Structures are given as C-alpha cells and as structure tokens.
Amino acid sequence: MAARENILSRIRAANASLQTGDGAQSTASRLAGHPRGPLPTMGWDPLQRFIDCSIAAASTLDRVDKREGVPVAVARYLSENGLPMRGVCWPEFADLDWSGAGLEMQARSANGDDKVGVTGSFCALAETGTLLLLSGEQQHATTSLLPETHVAVVSKKRVVVCMEDAWDLLRKEVGHLPRQVNFVSGPSRTADIEMTLVYGAHGPFRVHIIITDE
Amino acid sequence: MEITSARFKKVASQKLADPKVQAALANAKGRFVVARARAIKDLDNFEEIRQAAADVRDHCLANLDQYLEEWERKATAAGTIVHWVESAAEMTRVVLEIARSNEVRKVIKSKSMLGEETGMNEYLERGGIDVRETDLGEYIIQQANEHPSHIIAPATHKSKDDIADLFAQKHQRPRLDDITKLTHEAREILRPHFLDADMGITGANFLVAETGSTMIVTNEGNGRMTTTMPRVHVAISSIEKCIPTLEDVSLIMRLLARSATGQSISNYISMTTGPRRQGDSDGPEQFHVIIVDIGRTRVLGSDLRPALRCIRCGACMNHCPVYQNIGGHAYGWVYPGPIGSVLTPAYVGLEKALDLPNAATMCNQCGVACPVKIPLPDLMRKLREKQTQLKLSPASQRAGMGAWAWLASRPFLYGLATKVAVRLGKLAGGKESMLHRLPFAGREWTRGRDLPAPRGRTFREIYAARKKN
Ligand code: SF4
Numbered sequence: 001m002a003a004r005e006n007i008l009s010r011i012r013a014a015n016a017s018l019q020t021g022d023g024a025q026s027t028a029s030r031l032a033g034h035p036r037g038p039l040p041t042m043g044w045d046p047l048q049r050f051i052d053c054s055i056a057a058a059s060t061l062d063r064v065d066k067r068e069g070v071p072v073a074v075a076r077y078l079s080e081n082g083l084p085m086r087g088v089c090w091p092e093f094a095d096l097d098w099s100g101a102g103l104e105m106q107a108r109s110a111n112g113d114d115k116v117g118v119t120g121s122f123c124a125l126a127e128t129g130t131l132l133l134l135s136g137e138q139q140h141a142t143t144s145l146l147p148e149t150h151v152a153v154v155s156k157k158r159v160v161v162c163m164e165d166a167w168d169l170l171r172k173e174v175g176h177l178p179r180q181v182n183f184v185s186g187p188s189r190t191a192d193i194e195m196t197l198v199y200g201a202h203g204p205f206r207v208h209i210i211i212t213d214e
Numbered sequence: 215m216e217i218t219s220a221r222f223k224k225v226a227s228q229k230l231a232d233p234k235v236q237a238a239l240a241n242a243k244g245r246f247v248v249a250r251a252r253a254i255k256d257l258d259n260f261e262e263i264r265q266a267a268a269d270v271r272d273h274c275l276a277n278l279d280q281y282l283e284e285w286e287r288k289a290t291a292a293g294t295i296v297h298w299v300e301s302a303a304e305m306t307r308v309v310l311e312i313a314r315s316n317e318v319r320k321v322i323k324s325k326s327m328l329g330e331e332t333g334m335n336e337y338l339e340r341g342g343i344d345v346r347e348t349d350l351g352e353y354i355i356q357q358a359n360e361h362p363s364h365i366i367a368p369a370t371h372k373s374k375d376d377i378a379d380l381f382a383q384k385h386q387r388p389r390l391d392d393i394t395k396l397t398h399e400a401r402e403i404l405r406p407h408f409l410d411a412d413m414g415i416t417g418a419n420f421l422v423a424e425t426g427s428t429m430i431v432t433n434e435g436n437g438r439m440t441t442t443m444p445r446v447h448v449a450i451s452s453i454e455k456c457i458p459t460l461e462d463v464s465l466i467m468r469l470l471a472r473s474a475t476g477q478s479i480s481n482y483i484s485m486t487t488g489p490r491r492q493g494d495s496d497g498p499e500q501f502h503v504i505i506v507d508i509g510r511t512r513v514l515g516s517d518l519r520p521a522l523r524c525i526r527c528g529a530c531m532n533h534c535p536v537y538q539n540i541g542g543h544a545y546g547w548v549y550p551g552p553i554g555s556v557l558t559p560a561y562v563g564l565e566k567a568l569d570l571p572n573a574a575t576m577c578n579q580c581g582v583a584c585p586v587k588i589p590l591p592d593l594m595r596k597l598r599e600k601q602t603q604l605k606l607s608p609a610s611q612r613a614g615m616g617a618w619a620w621l622a623s624r625p626f627l628y629g630l631a632t633k634v635a636v637r638l639g640k641l642a643g644g645k646e647s648m649l650h651r652l653p654f655a656g657r658e659w660t661r662g663r664d665l666p667a668p669r670g671r672t673f674r675e676i677y678a679a680r681k682k683n
Binding site: 188 | 238242256258259262263266270275276277278279280281282283284292300304349350354367373394396397398401404405406408409425434435436439453460461464465468478480483485486488489490491493494495497505511514519
C-alpha cells in the first residue's frame with residue numbers, strides 16, 4: 001500500500017503548490033449532483049433522428065406494431081440477406097413464436113458458432129443512433145458480440161434524446177451500473193489498413209434494429 | 215519501450231526520403247482533418263463544449279486525490295481488485311504476478327498506450343506468456359515486430375502490400391490483396407484466441423469516479439471481447455484518466471470520436487464495473503485494475519500540467535505539418551506529434567528527447583484542434599526555454615541566441631547592425647533576390663530552403679521615413 005500513499009501524497013503536494021484544489025465540498029457536490037455539461041441544440045424529432053443516425057452508423061432498420069411481430073420481421077431480414085435462419089436470443093424473447101416464422105431460435109448465451117443473435121436493449125440514443133445494452137443474468141453480453149448478425153429490438157418509447165437522458169433512466173430504473181454497460185452504434189468496423197473502412201472487424205458484420213411501436 | 219528520440223533528426227531525414235513512408239503519409243494526409251471538420255459542425259456549440267471539457271479535465275486534476283479515492287471506494291465495492299504502482303517495472307511485475315497466480319498461458323490484449331510505455335507485452339512474453347494484440351493495427355505491428363506510428367491508427371505507416379506480404383508469411387495462407395479480405399483474415403485468425411484466452415488486458419480511456427467503472431472505446435469490438443470472454447480481466451490506467459461523473463463521460467464523448475476519426479460517436483463504448491455478478495452468464499471471474507503513476511505526478515506539479523488533460527484523440531498529430539511529413543516513428547517513443555513532443559520529454563527526460571520540442575513550426579494547428587484546449591505550442595516553448603536554461607541545446611545555438619539578445623537589448627547598435635546586414639543581404643541576393651546560403655549557424659537553415667533576400671531597408675528605417683511624411 002506504500003505506492004498508493006506515495007502517489008496520493010505526491011498528487012496533494014503538486015496541487016497544494018499550485019493552490020488549485022477545489023476542496024472536498026465541491027467534489028462531493030459534483031459527484032452527488034452530477035451536473036450536465038453544455039448540450040448542443042437538439043431540435044429534431046428523437047425517433048426520426050434515431051433512425052437517421054442509425055442508418056448513418058451503417059445499421060439497418062425495420063418497424064413492427066407489436067413485439068409479437070418481431071419473429072416475422074427477423075425471418076424476413078435474414079432470408080432477404082441470405083443469412084442462416086437460426087440463432088440465439090435473450091430469454092425475454094423466448095415466448096415469441098419463432099418456429100411459426102420459420103426460425104430456430106434458442107434462448108441462451110451465444111458461443112463462437114452462433115451466426116445470429118437477437119437482443120433487446122435498455123434504451124436507445126437518438127443523438128447518435130446508439131443502442132444501450134446492459135449485461136445481466138438475462139442479458140447475455142455475448143449475444144450482441146459473437147454472432148455475425150446482431151438483431152436488436154427497441155421499443156419506440158425507449159428512444160431517449162441523448163446519453164445524459166440514458167444515465168438518468170438508468171439511475172431511476174436500475175439504481176446501479178451492471179457489470180457492463182455497452183453503447184453500440186452500428187456494426188463493428190476498422191480502417192486500420194490504408195484508412196479504408198471495413199465492417200466486421202471483431203464484432204458483428206451487421207446490426208439490424210427492429211423498432212416496436214408499442 | 216526503448217526511447218530513440220535522440221535520433222530524431224536522422225530518422226526524420228530517412229522518413230522524408232523513404233518513398234513508402236511518404237506514400238502512406240500522402241494517403242492519410244488531410245483525411246482525418248476533413249473528417250473532423252465535418253463532424254464538429256454537428257455541434258452548434260462546439261467551442262462551448264470544448265471549453266467545458268477542458269474545465270472538467272482541469273477540475274479532475276485539481277482534485278485528483280479525491281476522485282481517485284472515490285473511484286477506488288466504488289470499484290472495490292463492486293468487487294474490483296485495485297492495485298497502485300509507481301513505476302513501469304512494478305506495473306509489469308504486478309501484471310505477470312496476476313497472470314501466474316491464475317495459471318494464465320494466453321493473454322488477449324486491447325490497445326493500450328500505457329502498455330507501450332511500459333513494454334508490457336515483451337515482459338509478459340519473456341515470462342512465458344503468449345500475448346496477442348487484437349486491435350487490427352496493433353496486431354499488424356506486433357506481427358511485423360514494429361512500434362505504432364500513430365496513437366489511434368498504429369499501422370498507418372504500412373501499405374496494403376506490406377500487410378499482404380506480412381499476413382501471407384505469418385498466417386501461412388495464400389497472399390490476399392484486398393483490404394476487406396485482409397481484415398477478415400485477421401478476424402478469423404484472432405477469433406479462436408478470443409475464445410480460449412485465459413486473461414484479457416485493456417487500457418482505460420477513463421476511470422469514472424461516481425461509479426468506480428473503467429471505460430474503453432473501440433470501433434472493432436475487440437475491447438468488448440477482451441473484457442467479456444477471458445476469466446481474468448486486467449485494466450491498466452494511469453492516474454490522470456479519472457473523471458468525476460457519467461455526465462462528464464457524455465460531455466467528453468461528444469468530442470473524442472469527432473476529434474479522432476470524425477465519427478459522431480465511437481462504435482463501442484464499454485463501461486465495466488467489477489467482475490461477473492452472481493447469476494451473470496458472462497464476464498470475467500476476476501477484475502483487476504492497476505493504477506499507475508509513471509511520471510504523472512511529476513508533470514502535475516510542473517508547468518507542463520495542462521498536457522495531463524489529454525484524452526488521446528490524435529487530432530494534434532493529424533493537424534501537424536511536421537507529423538504529416540515525417541510520420542510517427544521519428545519521434546522515437548510512444549506518443550508522436552505535438553503531444554509526443556511534450557509528453558516524451560516530460561516522461562522520459564528532456565535530455566533524451568532534445569529535438570522534439572523543436573520539431574514544430576509553432577503554427578498552432580494542434581492547439582486549435584485539441585478538444586481539451588491544451589496549449590501545445592506554449593508547452594513546447596516552455597521546454598525550449600528549459601533546454602536553454604539547462605544548457606541542453608547546442609552551444610552554437612545558445613551562443614547565437616546570446617549574441618542576438620545582447621544586440622537586441624541595445625537599440626542603437628541593433629539598428630546599425632541590421633542596416634548593415636540588410637544591405638549586405640541585398641547585395642548577396644543578386645538579381646534573383648534569393649539567398650541560397652546563409653553564413654554561420656544559418657547554414658543549416660538554408661540547406662533545404664532559400665531565403666528571399668532583403669530589399670534594401672530595415673523596417674525601422676521605413677517606419678521612421680513614413681512617420682516623417
Ligand atoms: S493533446 Fe489534445 S489533440 Fe493531442 S491527442 Fe491529446 S487531446 Fe487529442
């Protein structure tokens with residue numbers, strides 16, 4: 001523990017000599033009040049902005065009335081793109097009629113062999129076309145990561161304006177952070193070779209978002 | 215990492231004469247600049263956000279002890295094992311100990327500049343551990359046994375053909391000549407390692423005090439893999455990465471990707487708080503975070519302090535005319551470009567990196583682009599002053615500057631001397647009005663360029679004449 005004390009006391013010494021410390025009061029109030037910084041003007045319609053930015057982030061989108069319509073929409077997307085008609089989904093979708101839509105869907109976490117992963121989302125950010133996924137017992141992190149195709153279901157009501165709104169929602173509904181909070185904006189990509197953009201670096205090649213209107 | 219900054223001039227000349235490097239630089243040139251310029255237009259109050267981000271970073275630094283303690287409290291409560299280390303040697307030793315005590319044979323690694331600073335990969339490999347870089351650029355240079363030349367595009371100095379040759383040789387597969395295919399081959403080769411590695415090592419873009427989280431930002435998804443698949447996760451972070459709240463994350467995220475690649479947000483932002491929870495189906499069983507000083511507290515107490523605000527976006531190098539022409543390797547250590555010209559002398563010692571603060575035209579493109587308003591030219595100027603004070607700059611240069619200072623503080627003599635010099639210059643310029651060779655220390659300057667000759671009168675003479683009329 002000597003290193004810890006040494007480092008902290010060097011920080012204090014450096015800051016004392018410059019007389020910059022704002023004091024415990026201000027750090028405590030900042031932590032408790034977590035004030036927002038300046039926001040850009042966000043005069044757009046959140047749902048439309050979410051759709052536009054998702055497309056800009058190279059995601060594709062579809063809309064269905066109710067969550068019961070999800071399997072048919074997933075089947076349509078997979079068959080149109082010549083993708084395998086089977087995969088894994090989060091347990092929250094286990095009750096849907098997948099086989100009726102011609103799909104073989106297992107409600108378990110993904111392994112390296114699964115080609116399609118269907119997840120829900122905690123909420124979505126309009127500002128950047130971003131999905132927010134929380135890890136948890138029923139929210140397998142691997143489902144949105146290992147398969148080549150990630151299908152995410154988002155309710156229209158869960159589209160918030162910006163990341164700051166997502167934090168507020170998280171504080172209100174969950175109260176603490178799960179092991180991992182992941183913000184996902186479109187398929188995995190890289191431009192590390194001659195600055196040429198390629199999708200499907202290590203994560204999914206495709207992200208397909210299904211917005212439910214309920 | 216070995217420090218070769220002392221050979222700056224020599225390596226810079228080599229890079230200027232190397233057609234491959236020049237072709238790679240020409241390909242990259244301006245692209246990041248254009249992308250950033252377009253991306254910041256999306257924020258109608260960009261300057262206000264930039265100022266707020268600079269203020270938040272300053273506020274963190276001013277209260278760093280308290281935020282680090284708060285971060286530690288929250289992280290520990292979530293089950294994170296926190297280590298504090300002062301030196302590079304200590305850090306690599308702790309990482310190896312964690313690996314050994316967990317019988318780790320294979321490590322997958324997500325990009326970390328701190329890992330480069332400390333030579334961690336080499337250390338672990340000497341300890342018998344198989345370390346795989348997973349960011350595509352880092353993977354390429356690890357295979358080629360080279361060092362990164364850019365903080366966000368590490369293999370930007372390599373051409374597609376270089377990489378095609380490299381992959382064909384290392385992967386023992388037919389040579390590919392398509393960038394998409396090369397990228398997907400690397401994906402295929404690395405995938406099994408993600409699935410069977412015992413330990414993942416990442417850096418941290420930020421530590422969030424409010425929640426005790428570490429945060430990483432990637433486009434490829436390798437960061438998510440590294441923090442999710444192996445049974446042990448180690449994150450290494452230097453102390454200045456601490457920021458207060460989740461709202462501060464949001465503020466800085468509006469700037470980071472825009473300044474770096476011109477994206478409005480990075481593809482993946484992953485915030486990790488502790489190891490796998492009870493009932494979780496994935497995530498590591500152990501999560502260690504190593505908090506590292508390595509020179510940061512020294513900089514905190516120096517006049518280079520603003521450099522600690524850096525959020526590692528790379529904008530300063532993308533906008534630097536010197537970097538654009540010589541690339542990153544000449545800088546000789548982990549951080550190239552303007553921020554490297556400040557951090558390298560600050561962390562490894564000015565005497566080992568004498569040329570770096572001088573490798574700038576003082577055009578301030580970097581200062582204007584920096585999302586946290588680090589006054590990079592001012593900091594380089596401070597280092598130049600220190601060189602002179604410590605008599606580290608060449609004797610001829612110091613003598614020249616001394617003579618000039620002596621003369622400049624004697625107005626009458628100065629006027630006389632400049633009058634003579636200007637007239638001699640005109641004469642020497644001849645019909646072309648160009649000087650091809652300056653005498654004394656000026657010879658270096660005219661080796662690569664011409665100086666337009668003076669036209670006959672000094673500014674003071676013209677000014678005096680105008681005043682009379
Ligand atoms: S100094 Fe500024 S511009 Fe350069 S990498 Fe750091 S934050 Fe980016």
